[in-house]
Amino acid sequence: MTTAMKAAPGSTAADWKRFVIVALCVLTLLSLLFVTQLNAVDRKTDEAVSFTGFDFLLGNTPAAGKSAGSPHPMVIGAILFALIGIVVALFAPDKFVYSIVSGLFLAVTVFMFRFDITYQAKGEFGLVKDSLVFTIGWMAAMGLSVLNLIVVVWRKTGRTMELRGQQIAATRANANIRSSYAVPTTRYIIQQDFKKHWPIYLMILPTIIFYIVWCYGPMYGILISFNNYKAKGGITGSEWVGLQWFRDFFRSAYAYRTIRNTLLISFYNLLVGFPAPIILALLLNEMRAMKYKRVVQTVTYMPYFISLVVLCGILTDFCSTTGLFGEIQKMLGVENPANLLGDAKYFRAVYVGSEVWQRLGWDSIIFLSALSAIDQEQYEAATLDGAGKFKQVLHVTLPGILPTISILLILRIGSLMSVGYEKIILIYNGLTYETADVVSTYVYRKGIVDANFSFSTAVNLFNSVINFLLVVFANRMSALLTENSLW
């Protein structure tokens, strides 16, 4: 069994199937971009115009002087992820879940693309009707996406069957059972298992109920992002509006603003908040005065235990013009100190700064533990080779904690689009929305404050899907690079 499993990825059969999947993905994208042609008539000049998906993506003019407008960020995002799907299918074809996700995403891309072209065309041109080429293009793209999914599933089932067959054969060979002996069926196994383990399942049951009600229940509630939720109609009974809320979001200026703010805040946080604890851990590691070191550790971990509300209370007080930061500004020669939380310019700095202040010591713990795991003999060997302190850090210490660093970095990248609302809604205000409003706070405002349930859920769904894919992607990358994965 083990040898078969080892051989499988390298065998020609697997290569062939991998090739099929990637080819299907590529063909789908190509047909999207080149074969699809939108035949439309410009209402002003009455001329027939046609443009391809490729023109559309580049924002090329479909008719004289008229631009098709910028494409949905979502369409671009979908295509980007489909491309990532292809890349990962190329390098890690054995992950069933990932193949499914990339296949699904291709299908969604195809769907969104068509939706978008049709929608955009309607605004400025009269859509004559779907021309033959157009239909063929879409049919081809959609068909290929579905085929891609089927191939993935087929591949997986094939492998499962193969493994099960080998398992049965191995059981026979090991136990020296006559070939007429009935191998236990899955049904029999399940029955026996339940008879033996029901107390265990009983213990897990309350937790399973918790997950069904409080985690999967809300997932069912996501349906309201496709309808116009009214308390009377309930989750399924309200008027169906399809993708209207998504369209509204992406047509509004908020889409760009919130996505940009989310990415920028995470990026700055990553830029400052990631290396700082590493540097702190390195410096702590070099300390000789042990008692002093322990004091420093205790003191730097402390801010982590200040509750968010108190932290934000302190922050608003310090940032006011007469507060501590105001005084510091005066000391530095600023005549009229700014209220740092009342000016959009400073919001990100205040956010990231307070985040680093609170987490610096705490985040360094994990690096410190990685540092303490480095073999002392390596340092001795380095010293014998004539390496100074600095060279030791460069050639022994850093390589020693590199696995930890890379895993944490990848995890950070996986949460790039998930900036929480809890802190931001405590310290932002109308003056700073321009730089402070992230996707999650927008969801909060639209949903809880404005009671615009469906719209808010749609925006949230978009964000959750992106987050999910980022995490899946990060996890794949971490598995590829470090053979260490969350799953």
Next chain:
Amino acid sequence: MQKSKKLMTRGERVFQVVNNVIMAILCIICVYPLWYVLVCSISDPVLLYAQRGIMVWPLGEWSFRGYKLVIENPNIPIGFRNTLIYMGAGTLLNMFLTTTAAYGLSRKHCYWNGIIMKFIAFTMYFQGGLIPFYLMVKNLNLLNTFSGIILPVAVNTWNLVVMRTSFAGIPDSLEETARLDGANDWIILWRIFFPLAQATIAVITLFYAVYWWNNWFNPSIFLSSKDKYPLQLVLREILLKNDTSAMTQIGSVGQSQQEQFRMLVKYCTIIVATVPILVVYPFLQRYFVKGVMIGSIKG
């Protein structure tokens, strides 16, 4: 110590000094904001309002009038009481569900465990989102109730996974011996596994307790009556929504002094709400640190 000092070169000694200075500065940066708040809270309110500046010592004579106002305000004791209720009941429920489920899921040879684990782990990566969650609470008629705060967060997936890992590390032979003596799963869990995994259980309990101490967001959207507010939500009203009227009026102070007292009361509130944590923190620190390590082994 003596030996290492001798081995240090001149460059290293310079480095040690510089490093120690950097660490001292870092400590000051970490402590000073709290020190500042503490100093402000016992300053003379009139002087404080007129001029704050970069303070290292209380302005004017020490005055504890702010603390008097804070303690006399009924909202803060109510907040403390509610937080204790949420923390007690919540942590108990959290721990019960987490230990039982973690025990069950850590058993090998159970046919469904793998699938259940995937079912649970999936929720770490994809959630329904804020509004569907809110609607769920609303549809179950749990808005503005104590159980509406506790039940929706009865299990934390990450803590469950950590606990399961620690249970899975306990040798099988112990379980088998107990079974031969006639123990069932329930007894095995509470009599054998629970004491053996004490360290992890302490850490997880702490994590849950800290969650309840810091919890303010769910209560802020689910609760409408103020007598159910946990402490953090009361703090938010005072610190961030500037709602200090209850205190400054009860204290029977003149209109002109209101602004001065408002500022003072905020500082005092921060101290009152933070001191309990900072007092217990040094004793619990090593558990928290251990918690980070336990979590990282898995990652």
